[in-house]
Amino acid sequence: MTTRPISEKAKTMPRNAIREIMELAGGRKDIIHLEVGEPDFSTPDHIVEAAYQALKEGWTKYVPGAGIPALREQIARRASGRAGRAVEADRVVVTVGAVGALYTAILMLCDAGDEVLIPDPCWPNYASIPHIVGATPVRYSQLASRRFLPNLDEVEAKVTAKTKAIMINTPGNPTGVVFPGETMRGLVDVARRHDLYLISDEVYEDFVYEGEHVSASSFGLDEQVFVVSGVSKSYAMTGWRLGYLICPPGMSDLATALQDPTVASAAAATQKAAEAALASSQDCVAEAAAIFRRRRDVLLQVLGNTGLMLAEPDGAFYALVGIGDRHPDSTTFAKALIAERKVATVPGLTFGPSCDKAVRVAFTIDDEVLRQGLEILRDYVEGG
Numbered sequence: 185m186t187t188r189p190i191s192e193k194a195k196t197m198p199r200n201a202i203r204e205i206m207e208l209a210g211g212r213k214d215i216i217h218l219e220v221g222e223p224d225f226s227t228p229d230h231i232v233e234a235a236y237q238a239l240k241e242g243w244t245k246y247v248p249g250a251g252i253p254a255l256r257e258q259i260a261r262r263a264s265g266r267a268g269r270a271v272e273a274d275r276v277v278v279t280v281g282a283v284g285a286l287y288t289a290i291l292m293l294c295d296a297g298d299e300v301l302i303p304d305p306c307w308p309n310y311a312s313i314p315h316i317v318g319a320t321p322v323r324y325s326q327l328a329s330r331r332f333l334p335n336l337d338e339v340e341a342k343v344t345a346k347t348k349a350i351m352i353n354t355p356g357n358p359t360g361v362v363f364p365g366e367t368m369r370g371l372v373d374v375a376r377r378h379d380l381y382l383i384s385d386e387v388y389e390d391f392v393y394e395g396e397h398v399s400a401s402s403f404g405l406d407e408q409v410f411v412v413s414g415v416s417k418s419y420a421m422t423g424w425r426l427g428y429l430i431c432p433p434g435m436s437d438l439a440t441a442l443q444d445p446t447v448a449s450a451a452a453a454t455q456k457a458a459e460a461a462l463a464s465s466q467d468c469v470a471e472a473a474a475i476f477r478r479r480r481d482v483l484l485q486v487l488g489n490t491g492l493m494l495a496e497p498d499g500a501f502y503a504l505v506g507i508g509d510r511h512p513d514s515t516t517f518a519k520a521l522i523a524e525r526k527v528a529t530v531p532g533l534t535f536g537p538s539c540d541k542a543v544r545v546a547f548t549i550d551d552e553v554l555r556q557g558l559e560i561l562r563d564y565v566e567g568g
């Protein structure tokens with residue numbers, strides 16, 4: 185075996201506590217799983233069938249790097265609806281999951297030493313992706329006391345000469361926050377004033393229970409705004425690995441070229457499945473949203489009056505729950521909760537330093553099991 189070291193980037197890659205929890209809880213049937221961030225139902229039949237047909241028809245070969253034209257058209261139609269005006273299909277790049285879109289955008293914008301503003305708390309890959317390209321993630325806070333909305337003055341104060349982009353996420357993981365239009369407009373204005381790119385992750389756009397989803401694309405700053413979304417959450421397609429990036433005009437060719445040495449393209453049959461998902465009836469999305477709304481009601485019933493929930497989630501399918509005083513930190517708490525009560529949650533620290541006194545729960549499981557898991561969590565925190 186060689187003694188030559190692995191890369192510095194690999195060595196210093198931020199690790200997150202989800203992995204530890206998955207090792208303890210993953211796949212165990214004796215545990216109530218409040219940690220899993222994906223819909224529990226299967227991809228709707230008509231989408232699976234479309235992929236099956238596509239494979240039989242020969243969609244088994246290389247496809248264009250930016251995506252199959254018919255899918256790009258469907259995505260552009262969806263994005264136009266969100267933007268409130270036409271989004272051209274040539275701005276769409278189909279990616280391997282929404283995570284692929286985030287990676288491609290950062291790869292395109294950042295050199296080593298650049299800074300990227302990311303929320304605290306946020307999905308952990310917001311920190312890992314800049315790290316991979318040698319850029320520095322700089323956190324702005326989304327405090328529970330502000331219902332997890334960003335403070336625009338603080339965001340602006342974090343901008344330096346090295347800042348390239350601001351990453352935002354609404355509806356939000358892990359908070360369930362939904363940015364109102366004025367917050368979104370304010371963020372777009374910060375990007376405009378400071379000549380920055382705004383990368384807006386809207387992958388939970390179909391799951392909103394209070395207020396409405398307002399896309400960053402609706403404020404006319406196309407040259408500086410990237411929109412990230414996909415089919416993973418809306419159509420229960422997490423395993424298909426299909427997302428997309430809406431690029432500023434003129435930037436999609438470069439995004440496509442950057443995908444070439446990493447993934448080349450998303451898989452052909454997966455793209456055909458996504459095309460079917462977007463082109464056919466959207467009833468399955470409405471049904472999924474209704475299920476999550478119902479489960480959110482369960483969450484509010486169990487935790488609503490306890491003061492334990494840091495804020496009521498208005499969207500996505502997550503909430504942050506305080507862990508009380510008996511445990512020193514969220515990782516110790518989450519491990520103890522599995523060991524002593526057989527309920528799995530994600531330590532808040534995974535999402536940012538501000539959340540080490542909370543865990544994330546996902547309302548992605550059967551209503552009654554969810555109720556049971558939340559009651560156990562509540563009683564455990566309250567010392568029962």
Ligand code: PLP
Pocket residue numbers: 221280281282283284307353356357385387414415416417422425426427
């Ligand atoms: N963005 C956020 C905020 C997420 O929570 C996730 C997955 O949990 C993703 C992106 C990744 O989505 P995909 O599975 O399409 O890569």
